[in-house]
Amino acid sequence: MSMVTMNHVRKAFGSNEVLKDISLAVDPGEVCCIIGPSGSGKSTVLRCINRLVSIDGGEVVVDGLSVTDPKVKDVDLRRRVGMVFQQFNLFPHMTALQNVTLSPRKVRGLGAAEADELAMRLLAKVGLKEKAQQYPSQLSGGQQQRVAIARALAMEPKVMLFDEATSALDPEITGEVLAVMRDLAAEHTTMICVTHEMGFAREVGTHLVFMDGGVIVEEGKPRAIFDNPQAQRTKAFLSKVL
């Protein structure tokens, strides 16, 4: 069974149709990369999965829970979905450790000691154990994003969403964030990544989706699409970014 399934999803902001009939299935352990020009609806696809955005039509099912089902509680859905943002969005008034423990304590109900232990383990995993007591303003962009990844992992989610996680970083430090994402992929974490990192999409991705104008133009194995794109729009896009 798929971890995330989207069937004929539609979404408009006012008169602007952002998603037109999106259907997509992501299996457990898959790394699905979504590429495409800006404004194509990629970020909105991610936001539909954890109800940050409500959909106008169609269906999204996450680990068996339908986002349109009013009986499905926000918290049950969101606990299954970790999200990493382009602008990190760390809480500036909390240390790295407090950022990571917030959700375990408030949402999962872990005790302080237990939450701290989990957070330290995750900060070690992203290589930032020694920065636990630092505030976001004391960390570099790459370090902040790695804390944000640890914060999302602390929910022990079933699927991780990455919304252009490296786009706000200087080119020389995108590598440290991508390395963490590679580690997660190697552990068979289910991931959906909106990305401009074509190298990552090609090498780490197991599934590639090219979106343009609110529709999925082409999808399949990353290598197949990069080496031999079928649609004209995919060809045009790839020739510009590769």
Added chain:
Amino acid sequence: MNEHYLAALREVLVQGLPVTIKVSVASILIAIGGGLVLGVLRALRNRALDTIIIGYVEILRGIPLLVLMFFVFFGLPQLGFHFLEVPSAIIALGLWGAANGAEIVRGAIFSISAGQSEAGTALGLNWLQVMVNVILPQAVKRMIPPFMSLFVATVESSSLAALIGVKDIVEIVRLRVENDPSLWIPLLLSILFIYFFINYPVSIASQRLERRLT
């Protein structure tokens, strides 16, 4: 004149000053509490609530404070609600302050980037948890300077209470000079310093607090 001045000043300090402080502090507490509740409710973005709160804020900020004070002290008794002078002054100043406070709190909350509440929401926190854990701790810092200005404005405006008979420092001065007009200038200069010495420490304390929170 010297003896008269000293006696009058003593009366201003012993009788008037506690009243001025009491009215000001009670009013600002209502303003902060009311402002927080109204400002946070604005963040719910509920249309009906917004309309009610905007209406309250605009009306309260749109009428002269003195008219509001007269309404509470002279008007409400006609409707069956009786308040003494000091409570009337506190109610009027508090309601006026809460309207200004609501705008302060709303402005501070909305100045926190949307990404913050989005991140909190994505972590599974509910609306109230996002507000309490993520937004308000950041917004409070931005509320301190405007609330400080509001306190200063409240202290100054508390002098209007003299007109409904509250025996604050202004009213004591006015009663004293009735017998001896030569006291006008020394007493007015004196209360000018008194207002300054109430407001200046507040300003310093708020700057310290603001620095400590950042």
